[in-house]
Amino acid sequence: MSGAFWSPGLGQLEPYTPGEQPDSGTCIKLNTNENPYPPSPRALALLTSGDFANALRRYPDPESCQLRTAIAHRYGLKPAQVFVGNGSDEVLALSFYSFFRRPEPLLFADITYSFYPVYCQLFGITNRAAPLKEDFTIEVRDFAGRAGGVIIPNPNAPTGCYLSLENIEALLQLQPNRVVIIDEAYIDFGGESAISLINRYPNLLVIHTLSKSYALAGLRLGFAMGQEPLIQGLLRAKNSFNPYPIDAIAQQVATAAIGDKAWHADNCGKVIATRKRSERALQALGFTVIPSRANFILAKPPAPGAEALYLALRKRDILVRYFDQPRIRDYLRISIGTDVEMDQLIGNCKEILASQS
Ligand SMILES: *Cc1c(COP(=O)(O)O)cnc(C)c1O
Secondary structure (H helix, E strand, O other), X not given: OOOOOOOOOHHHOOOOOOOOOOOOOOOEEXXXXXXXXXXXHHHHHHHHHOOOHHHHHOOOOOOOHHHHHHHHHHHOOXXXXXXXXXXXXXXXXXXXXXXXXXXXXEEEEOOOOOOHHHHHHHHOOOEEEEOOOOOOOOOHHHHOOOOOEEEEEOOOOOOOOOOOHHHHHHHHHHOOXXXXXXXXXXXXXOOOOHHHHOOOOOOEEEEEEOOOOOOOOOOOOEEEEEOHHHHHHHHHHHOOOOOOOOXXXXXXXXXXXXXXHHHHHHHHHHHHHHHHHHHHHHHHOOOEEOOOXXXXXXXXXXXXXXXXXXXXXXXXXXXXXXXXXXXXXXXXXXXXXXXXXXXXXHHHHHHHHHHHO
């Protein structure tokens, strides 16, 4: 469909396609890297006991002061080094707008979060893809040279591959005059965050989300951390677009969630333990498993192959993600569910694979 009233270029955009969100609660949903457990009880308690009559009547705090203070406290930063947005997708969009609209191309890996090229199209940002190595790990040297900026998820999506802090530091030194964004949507599942480098690198922006390790994908809360000039830049963009992206309920619930460190550590531990046993179980079925530090596994199934297995699982109400794109079309990305859900996945894979041979 195209519209006679659309601005020029709108019809040419290729928007991001999120994973399916089926209505039915009966399926086993391992396709969008959601957390299989409920969020922190402290966050949930607020929803039933909180007094929102005035909070909802008024506009929310445009600066989300309480929430930014909680995040700063949690990560050893100043509130002025924290920017919050309506999901990290929004934070990413504002970051692309604020830092990457330059004559030189933005650099990212050839296999990475598929939203990055979409923002480039939206904002008219040229880009260059640096190919991952054969084993899907990043070659840091490929991010040198003329560039408008660099963005990498760490761990990468959808590979789950992790880049060490030494390598992140090397990357920052390769591009001292450009912003380097480390999208740490999955860092809590076994990686070391680059937040510790913020006070030494004025070009570093670290982005986190509550959608994955905090089990709050429905709340829509993401945040960026960096030195003050970067945060000030993001605020200019945000206040030129929507001064109130975080609603009053989200500010309170997110503040409670961030403060519940014990819940968070326990939750990440459970997901990591399930990931490890799922990796072994998939290998036992003949899958080639890419070592993951995230809450998902990228794995190559044996015959009849990724697409056939994806479709067969779907018929059995088990959703995983299949990407029909170069280099990874023989793989499935499987989010880590509960142990029970993973056992059901493994059992069904076993049946499907056996019936094909
Ligand atoms: C899930 C994900 C996001 C988006 O998270 P939201 O906060 O839910 O918008 C950002 N980056 C990567 C790499 C992700 O996988």
